[in-house]
Amino acid sequence: MIPNSNSDYKFYPTIRPLVATSLDGIAFKNGSLYAIDSRNGYLLQIHPETSVTKIINNSYWEDFIGARGLCITDTEIWFVTQSSVYYTLIEWEEGELKIISAPKYFFSLAYPCNGISIWQQTIYITCQKTGTIGVYSKNDGSEITKFYAPGIGYENITIDGEDIWLCDSIEQTVYCVDRATGKTKYSILTPFEYPSGLTFYEDGETGERVLYVAYTDQEPYIRDNPNAEPNHELLYRDRTFIHPLYFRYDQKNQCTLSNGFLIEMSYLEEISPLDDIKFKDLEWRIALPTESPRQKIKSIEAVGLPYIEEDYYGERVALFKFPEFDSSQRYVFGWRAILEVWSIKHQITPKDCEGLPPLTPDFESKYLIDDDDLSMNTEIILRAAEEARGTETNPLRKMYSIRNYVYDRLSYGIKPHIDTPDIVLKRGVGSCGEYLGLLLALARLNGIACRTVGRYKCPLKVLHFNIPLIPDFNHVWMEFYLPNIGWLPMESNPDDLDDGGPYPTRFFMGLSWYHVEMAKDMPFETLISEGLPVSKEKASIGQLAINHVSFTILEELQP
Structure with a gap:
């Protein structure tokens, strides 16, 4: 379900009482x-x-x-x-x-x-x-x-x-x-x-x-x-x-869409290497925004340099080619997209998840493995997976218990790099990526297929239209899969508000309009030179370029 054009809707004014300091009814x-x-x-x-x-x-x-x-x-x-x-x-x-x-x-x-x-x-x-x-x-x-x-x-x-x-x-x-x-x-x-x-x-x-x-x-x-x-x-x-x-409840698909916004998002890389380096036949790939029930691409175009659009199992990727890449050269390249984004809340209940069929073998081989340094074979993570599950057998309740277990044991904090889940669990402090790594490890060990999604959030500036907005950080969250139901979103850390809970469930099976989704089941950016992946030891993207991310909220939409 993707919303239609909003040209025929009547929009009602935002009311701003100047003398009010608190609105309590x-x-x-x-x-x-x-x-x-x-x-x-x-x-x-x-x-x-x-x-x-x-x-x-x-x-x-x-x-x-x-x-x-x-x-x-x-x-x-x-x-x-x-x-x-x-x-x-x-x-x-x-x-x-x-x-x-x-x-x-x-x-x-x-x-x-x-x-x-x-x-x-x-x-x-x-x-x-x-x-x-x-x-x-x-x-x-x-x-x-x-x-x-x-x-x-x-x-x-x-x-x-x-x-x-x-x-x-x-x-x-x-x-x-x-x-x-x-x-x-x-x-x-x-x-x-x-x-x-x-x-x-x-x-x-x-x-x-x-x-x-x-x-x-x-x-x-x-x-x-x-x-x-x-x-x-x-x-x-x-x-x-x-x-x-503004909202629309879709009873058939068991979800509710609410206030959407038309936004412009730009992602650019500015070549500015820290060291002298050269590459031959460098292929620089950057994922493009995806389409989902809450996100629709209206248009997308190259910025700075042209790109070749590739299809990666239904997802769109921009390929920038550099026959001779020299660190003495300077480029700005990337893309600019116009997107419709909505808030979504899925209305799935544990009762809907009773008697679901098992995961197919291809899902098990792709979404239940340790494919990103998740420490799934360490004693501390194996024990945590058992403790997090408790006695739950219902997959939705199990995922909810795992989330609460992670929230009980971690507090949010920014670090310059991401540690593996075993280290994060011992330390008790993690960034959004470290929360996510622990959630992925515990969910997969409990037989729940899940994956990393996301990348950026539009700054939540209330009704600031046509003003460039720069996010302070990138951001990741997850999706977990339930057979016969599909992929459901879940935030990594924003709902971990108070030590010991109770924790809100606003982003358990829900995302707000300011979450912007990039292509899924693939890295956001990759480098290949002469047909081989460029190792981080040789050069990371962060050593080669400075990224520039900008959002502009253009108008409000109705579902």
Whole structure:
């Protein structure tokens, strides 16, 4: 499934309330957007098209400090503060909301709450501490039932018909949950981190319903301080905005696509050798971007020097030829691609993985072997593979257990070179490539076919269009294979957020739009001279050239 052209879609504005420092609940009512800023205690009314903002709880702002969640009925505003539930009476004058009473206490729960929504005479409240969605009577606050909350972070909530919608601050995910059973129907990756509120907007012209998600974060910036020397300082400031979440759930293929972007990516090598060296008939191959259910190549072209495009088992490779390569010469060469990239989240469950057929012999010979210094025959890795598996027999649960085992034992750190998994496991610190090596070794020893994928991530600059963006590092992740289901993505280390967990699952069977995939099952770059591979001892690519990688976000897309 690859999305089609977006020329016929209507795009809705990003809303940026200037006075907000934290968005802890949002709600559309009578054509206006309302939001709670818990840090300042403001209840804000925001014009959705202009972002013009005003404070409407002028006399009661202190009562809203620490408030989270927001639900607006025809006569009341509901919110939670710590473990208590409050409401305040309102009235409408020519469509304008007016608060007519101070907030009133309704009832308390045992633990702090995060979000609140009301459907008829029923109150729904989320609680991170218990990991539940509590369902209570609006008449007396008595508990009716409770559902399991699918994420691990702070969750805000809204009700839409027969569905409960949750956004999770850590999971970078929106969940659609059945209101009657509490079962998760599907989940959606949000395009940006730290979602903090959500609500539906109904377009008065088209009748279309659009899900808006609020984001609350901090961003670094350079401040010019004339009283300091040097005068530039690195500081952080609040960043809040509200953006439409476009998505499409593909029930047949059990996946959800969400907000995509049209991006330009350039990869160039600048010849700048560290030592004098010459090659005859040098063939320099660079992998080109691949196509997948979440990535489509719109165009691709050579930059600097022409290349010959080769086909490598369905993947595309650029071949640059140098009949006489001399280190005294200077070249810039590479490619520039225009790509459609999307966020994807697969909805595969352990139940879907019961009774799967075994791997075919060709998959076993290709994806269960030690083909990249994975230390799979060392005692420490063999023992770790057994410990990581535990008693699991279901392949999906087994892969999830292996991931958590690696996260429990490693912390992220950058090193100038990649060590083998046995050394990494002893050291307890690894880069993305070292996380990946250990994951590959443990998965393959447990009979799960897997491979290295990836290469770069577009810098996550929020809605910075038509500005060149330079990534700080390259990046790799993995795919694991389940027979009858196919290849599923899994990040190497970004979900290892806290020692001991629980760990988010946003990138377990999911990738965000800023992950850019290169050709798979092959090295990203190779050198061959006079028909023979160039050994690293003779010359590595890093000794011969400086790479230049650039991304430009051109426009947003809808699936």
